[in-house]
Structures are given as structure tokens and as C-alpha cells.
Amino acid sequence: MTENNVTQITDRQPAPACHFSITAMLDGFPITIEGEGRAGDLRTIVDRLKQIGAEPPAAAKPEPTKAAGAPLCPVHHSPMKPSRKPGKFYCAKKADDGEYCREVA
Secondary structure (H helix, E strand, C coil): CCCCCCCCHHHHCCCCCEEEEEEEEECCEEEEEEEEECHHHHHHHHHHHHHCCCECCCCCCCCCCCHHHCCECCCCCCECEECCCCCCEECCCECCCCCECCCEC
8 A cells, every 4th residue: 555645735725814705886787706815815806896897886875854754845845844733734935926835745
């Protein structure tokens, strides 16, 4: 029986320094790339993604806040004022003819 003195090259390679996941948009499509390597590898991948037109995912934009839950006037797109009647609202803006807006909710 002969002994095998061959060592696999994978046994001698150092373990990767980190695991990374990159999320981007490419031509309107969301993509995720995962890999392992050094920080320099990550920089190389990000630079290459930029070269081919990939962009970072857009940050979620917060919705505009409404004034204390008041509905918006469909004509003026401004928060409506509470009426004397509970749960009712009116628009306090003036129309082009100088009269107050008649929108109610």
C-alpha cells in the first residue's frame, strides 16, 4: 500500500475574510449578489456594478403626513379643517371666484 503525500490546494488557501450581500437595481430589475472574499473584492464588484449601470436601491420615501388624520381636499390637496359636526371636515381654501371651496368630507 502506498501513501499519498498530495495535499489539496484548497486545504492551503486562507478562509475568506467576510461574506457580503449586495442589492442593486439593474435596468429596473432588483438584483442581489452574494459572495465571500476580502474588502477589496467587494470594492471591485461595486465598481463593476456601477460601470454597467447598476444603481443602489432607492430608499423608501416616507408618506407625507396628514394634519391630525384630516383628509386632503381633492381640489387643493391641502388638509381639510374639522367641522363643528363630529367626524366631518371642510376645505378652508378660496376658489378662483373668491368664494370658499365647497369640498366637504
